[in-house]
Amino acid sequence: MDLFFKNEMALVPDLGHRLRQLRWFRATFRNSARAVSARYGIRFEIDEKKLTRIFLDWVEIVNAQKSYARLDRADFIVFAAGLALKELIRQSPVRAAGTAPAKASEEAPEIVRFWPEGFVYTNYCVCAIAAVFEQEFGQAPALDACADDLRTWWSYKENTSEMPSYAVAYLDRFLGAEPNWLAPDLPEERNAMQRALQASPRPQAIGQG
Numbered sequence: 577m578d579l580f581f582k583n584e585m586a587l588v589p590d591l592g593h594r595l596r597q598l599r600w601f602r603a604t605f606r607n608s609a610r611a612v613s614a615r616y617g618i619r620f621e622i623d624e625k626k627l628t629r630i631f632l633d634w635v636e637i638v639n640a641q642k643s644y645a646r647l648d649r650a651d652f653i654v655f656a657a658g659l660a661l662k663e664l665i666r667q668s669p670v671r672a673a674g675t676a677p678a679k680a681s682e683e684a685p686e687i688v689r690f691w692p693e694g695f696v697y698t699n700y701c702v703c704a705i706a707a708v709f710e711q712e713f714g715q716a717p718a719l720d721a722c723a724d725d726l727r728t729w730w731s732y733k734e735n736t737s738e739m740p741s742y743a744v745a746y747l748d749r750f751l752g753a754e755p756n757w758l759a760p761d762l763p764e765e766r767n768a769m770q771r772a773l774q775a776s777p778r779p780q781a782i783g784q785g
Contacts (some may be wrong), residue, residue, distance in 0.1 A: 577685075577687070577698070577699060577702060577719060577723045577724055577750070578615075578685075579699070579702060579703050579706050579716075579719075580611060580615060581607070581608045581611045581612075581699065581700070581703045582703040582706045582707050582710075582716070583707075584607065584611070585604060585608075585703055585704060585706075585707035586706075586707040586710050586711060588600065588604070588707075590711075591704070591707050591708050591711055592653065592708045592711070592712060595704060595708075596635055596638070598628065598631050598632075601627075601631045602624070602627055602628070602631065604700075604704070605622075605627060605700055606622060608696070608699065608700040608703065609622060609670065609696050609700075612688075612692075612695065612696050612699060615684075616683075616684035616688050616692075617683075617684070618672055618674075618684065618688070618692050619672070619673045619674050620670050620671065620672055620673060620692070620693075620696060621670070621671045621673045622669055622670055623669045623670075623671075624669075626667050626668070626669035627669045629667065630660075630663045630664055630667050630669060633663050633667075634659055634660050634663045637659050637663075638656050638659060641655075641656075641763050644763040644764070644769055647769055647772035647773065647776065648768045648769060648771075648772045649712070650709070650712075650713060650768075651766060651768035651769060651772075652763070653705060653708055653709070653712075654705055654717075654747065654748065654751060654753070655744065655763055655766060657701040657702075657704055657705045657747060658701070658743060658744030658745075658747040658748065658760070658761075659744065659761065660701055660704075661697055661698060661701045661743040661744070661747055662736075662740045662741055662743040662744055662761065663740075664697040664700075664701075664743075665694065665697055665736050665737075665740050665743050666740035668693065670693045670696050670697070671693065672692040672693055685724065686726045686729075687724060687725075687726055687729045690726060690729055690730070690733075691729060691732075691733050694729070694732070694733055694736075698747070698750070701747060702719070702723075702747070702750065702751075705717065705751070717751050717752070718751075718752060719750060719751065719752070720749065720750055720751065720752040722749060722750065723750040728746075728749075732746045741760050741761040742757070742760055743760075744760040744761050745757050745760035748760075753767070753768075754767055
């Protein structure tokens with residue numbers, strides 16, 4: 577997966593907090609979809625009302641879980657992006673509207689041609705993670721080879737259509753982490769959070785703030 581939009585996102589100061597503002601979320605998402613169109617020749621239509629509703633639902637969910645960011649900031653960034661990916665897949669604000677020119681589409685990777693909308697959602701979230709990591713930690717996480725594996729994307733599309741929360745687990749897998757397939761959208765069940773909770777002198781405080 578080519579993170580060609582990551583550098584543009586990284587130019588936004590304090591990206592991790594800006595993305596929790598509707599204006600920045602919508603603008604960066606639209607620009608990300610345009611970048612995919614320019615690169616692969618696939619045109620997309622975006623339902624702005626759905627995109628706004630996705631943002632509002634996502635922010636509400638993230639704010640309810642934000643105390644976990646104190647345990648492991650890096651893992652919470654990935655988890656929050658996974659929740660955004662879940663809502664994007666669940667509410668489907670993007671529709672592939674054709675190709676222009678056709679040659680560009682033929683040259684697109686298999687995963688893009690197989691599920692262009694899913695690629696737009698996933699590439700946006702991965703680019704956001706990479707850009708925020710570069711700003712906050714100095715280095716983006718490495719992508720696993722499965723992020724470009726068509727067989728993985730077949731199961732990704734099928735499983736998230738039945739259970740959108742699996743998007744969190746697949747995003748973890750794409751970033752080389754061990755997914756939690758049983759409860760992917762529960763932060764307390766994540767391996768990194770479990771380790772942090774075990775090391776915390778007051779684990780009971782989490783979720784009370």
